[in-house]
């Protein structure tokens with residue numbers, strides 16, 4: 391593995407050129423912009439394929455937002471290819487299926503039929519976002535990727551792959567992978583496409599795990615869904631996704647969030663009612679409007695390819711956003727390892743990724759529409775099952 395190269399050759403790209411710029415990379419190398427689930431997975435997969443990678447993450451603290459994440463079987467399968475699935479399971483909590491009820495506790499579904507995607511791993515896993523992040527960061531550092539935090543791009547030339555960075559350095563890349571998330575500045579700049587509000591908001595709160603919670607539990611309410619996900623032997627999160635009540639603002643101040651969350655849960659019985667009063671700490675409530683985006687194909691301009699939420703940010707109804715971001719990295723590295731020219735790699739990537747991600751984004755959106763309007767002729771559990779089945783198909 392080569393050490394990072396710092397030369398003082400000037401960049402060839404006009405927009406990236408500064409005569410004293412430090413040069414990070416030359417042709418044959420890849421840049422990854424964004425160190426979230428997708429960017430880290432792509433970095434790991436590319437390093438395993440023997441490719442030099444520069445990863446830049448704009449957040450100097452590399453903070454993690456949100457409480458936990460469901461890792462469905464296809465996420466574990468992709469993480470297994472990256473060599474970190476077992477660690478995720480060891481640091482998370484296995485999930486064997488799903489139960490759904492009406493808000494007042496009448497059983498709707500008991501689904502345990504999904505077998506593990508990888509023998510020896512559970513069908514699903516719940517894990518805190520912090521633990522997943524730490525596992526991916528440790529593996530990416532160990533892989534030899536050149537990682538800089540507190541750094542973003544100042545200029546990107548899709549035609550040449552020349553990149554200027556905010557720390558004053560430049561690089562020239564065969565491929566620039568934009569993994570800068572749902573509100574991707576690269577997508578806005580290169581495609582002019584922005585994420586849109588779905589009409590729903592999401593709530594999350596960590597609680598001690600219910601002892602027999604070993605599946606996803608969901609309760610279908612009049613304006614949305616509430617439920618529980620195990621994250622560790624002693625930890626779970628309570629989730630809620632709902633239509634904003636008539637007349638209520640979408641943006642809420644932090645002060646009073648816990649009381650507001652308790653009020654929004656008032657219609658639910660069962661385990662939700664038993665845990666509602668434990669929501670006490672405003673600072674611990676994770677609340678956010680739910681936006682989504684599906685960038686029309688192709689997701690590349692010249693030598694810049696968008697992956698993860700930057701290309702296909704989904705509402706969380708099928709627990710597939712992170713899974714698809716991880717798969718993107720695995721598929722990209724497989725195509726690059728084949729040795730084809732960049733244009734062919736990008737075409738092959740799109741052929742393998744677009745329909746699969748479209749199924750996830752559109753299926754999740756349909757469930758969200760039904761949650762907002764029960765008169766729609768949609769069975770949310772059947773849609774979730776169909777999306778999961780599609781996502782479990784071989785990569």
Ligand SMILES: Cc1cc2nc3c(=O)[nH]c(=O)nc-3n(C[C@H](O)[C@H](O)[C@H](O)COP(=O)(O)OP(=O)(O)OC[C@H]3O[C@@H](n4cnc5c(N)ncnc54)[C@H](O)[C@@H]3O)c2cc1C
Pocket residue numbers: 423424425426427428429430446447448449458459460461462465541542543569570571572574575592697698699700703704705706709710711712713714715
């Ligand atoms: C409420 C909720 C619940 C969810 N639950 C699940 C679930 O259970 N299972 C699941 O699989 N998925 C879930 N998701 C989706 C999942 O979180 C995302 O799909 C996943 O994080 C996408 O990864 P990403 O790397 O594309 O984007 P992100 O994780 O958002 O990472 C983007 C990274 O890029 C960095 N960045 C941004 N701009 C720049 C820039 N200009 N330069 C450099 N760096 C930049 C950011 O700081 C960030 O680190 C959920 C999402 C939400 C909102």
